[in-house]
Amino acid sequence: SGGSVDMLLDHAVDPTAPAVLVQTADISAMGSDGKGGSVHFVKDNFLSAGAINVSGTTSGGQISALASNDLVSTSGAVYTATGGTAAGGAILVASGGNFYSSGSFQVQGATGGNITLAGKDITLSAALLDASGQNGGGVIHVGGMAHGAAGFSAQGVALKNSTTLSVSG
Numbered sequence: 001s002g003g004s005v006d007m008l009l010d011h012a013v014d015p016t017a018p019a020v021l022v023q024t025a026d027i028s029a030m031g032s033d034g035k036g037g038s039v040h041f042v043k044d045n046f047l048s049a050g051a052i053n054v055s056g057t058t059s060g061g062q063i064s065a066l067a068s069n070d071l072v073s074t075s076g077a078v079y080t081a082t083g084g085t086a087a088g089g090a091i092l093v094a095s096g097g098n099f100y101s102s103g104s105f106q107v108q109g110a111t112g113g114n115i116t117l118a119g120k121d122i123t124l125s126a127a128l129l130d131a132s133g134q135n136g137g138g139v140i141h142v143g144g145m146a147h148g149a150a151g152f153s154a155q156g157v158a159l160k161n162s163t164t165l166s167v168s169g
Contacts, residue, residue, distance in 0.1 A: 001031040001035045001037065001056065002029040002030050002034075002035065002054055002056060004038045005037070007023075019045065020044065021043040021045070021047070022047045022049075023041070023046070024049045026051040026053070027050065027051070028053045030056065031057060033057060034057060035058055035060075036053075036054040036059065036082075036083070036089055037054050038064075039052050040065075040066075041064070041065040043068075044068050044069050045069045046065055046067040046070075046071045046072070047073075048071075050076060051076075052080070053081075054080070054081045054089055055081060055083070056082075056089075058083060058084055058086045059084075059087050059089065060080075060081035060082050060087065060088040060113050062089055062090045062155065063079050063081055063089070063090070063091045063092070064093075064155055066092075066095075066157065067095045067096065068097075070095060070099070071093065071094075071095035071101075073093070073102070073127075075102045077104070078103065078104045078106070079093070079105045080104075081113055082108045083110060083113065086111075087109045087110065087113055087133070088106075088109035088111070088113025088114075088133065088138055090113055090115075091105050091114070092154045092155045092157065093105070093117050094159055099117065099119030099120075099123070100122075100123045100125070102124075102126045105127070106130045107138055108131070108132050109133050110133055111133040111137070111138065112132050112133040112139070113131055113139075115129050115131055115139070115141070116142075116154035118143065120163050122162050122164065123166045124165075124166070124167045126168055141154070142162075144161030145161060148161045
């Protein structure tokens with residue numbers, strides 16, 4: 001099974017200058033003989049421009065990127081949690097502020113996995129979200145509950161409903 005990568009960035013010494021995690025390298029916690037691994041980020045602000053892969057030969061693993069402020073994922077940000085003979089994995093990307101993405105989020109498998117995107121203001125510009133599966137699709141959840149209802153959560157994390165959501169083709 002895949003391994004685990006955890007990156008926790010403490011707050012900046014100067015509270016007026018929040019900490020920023022910039023991820024440009026590719027990160028892999030793949031399972032070459034079983035379930036994919038896990039990659040977790042927690043920080044003030046997050047810029048993702050590299051690939052993160054937690055795929056497995058049976059089921060996909062888990063990716064979570066949580067930013068208390070702003071989060072940007074460029075077109076180079078390719079999050080993959082695919083499964084082989086079982087379900088795709090789970091991807092959670094959440095921001096307490098603005099969330100802008102032109103990245104790719106993939107949780108395919110025999111059945112699709114789960115993709116959850118959350119943030120106060122979300123902009124998806126040419127982003128790709130794929131939770132397809134040969135035996136049935138998974139779940140893609142962007143922005144919150146219908147009509148602002150309570151209870152929005154993923155991977156054990158309580159999330160706030162978005163104020164705005166903009167999606168381009």
